[in-house]
Amino acid sequence: MELNKIEMLLEKYFEGQTSIHEEKELQKYFSSADVAPHLDQYTPIFGYFSQAATLELKQETQVPTIVKGRKRTKVWLSIAASIVVMLGAGTYVYFDKEVVSQDLGTYDNPEVAMKETQKALAMLSSHVNVGIESVICLEQYEDSKKLIFKQ
CATH class of the missing domain: 1.20.5 (Single alpha-helices involved in coiled-coils or other helix-helix interfaces)
Incomplete structure (x- = not known):
């Protein structure tokens, strides 16, 4: 075989563009005794393929x-x-x-219902007033900040 042809086939092989026939030619060349000295480094690659093809696997399975x-x-x-x-x-x-033994807010007597409603609204109002006081403090802070920085 021509040395230039083998070198070109090697380039194609490493680029992944060889056909099966061309790869067999490379295997044949590298399994022969007359391999060029500068191509000796590739001999184990193609030698492995030829050895692996001759091996038979004997697999015994025991459970x-x-x-x-x-x-x-x-x-x-x-x-x-x-x-x-x-x-x-x-x-x-x-x-x-948890045992829910709380009264669910249903009353037969309208006067008792009115008193309970007023009590609940007073509690809600007191909590809302606490929140409004916080907002008033923030407004005062904003006013004083505007005076200092004159925005």
Whole structure:
């Protein structure tokens, strides 16, 4: 084979543009004894392919009996974990229930309903007044800031 042709095929090979036929030519060249000295570095690549093609794989599979026991153990552990989680959630729900014994705001007597409504509105008003006092302080701060910085 011509050395220039082999070098061109090597370039194509490393760019990923060779065909199967061209790769077989490279394998044939590098498996021969007359490889150019500057191309010796590529011999192991193509030599490996020729060796790998002759190898036969003998694969024996044995299923150990321990695996079956582990699988059963996994199943039982996952079942036990599920039961523990369900018991925990049930216990939480059972003991977390607060007994709602508050009056829901329904009154038969209109006068009592009026008094309770006024009481609730007074409480709401006092909380709103606290919030308004805070806003007034902020307005005073803004006014004094405007005086100082004269915006």
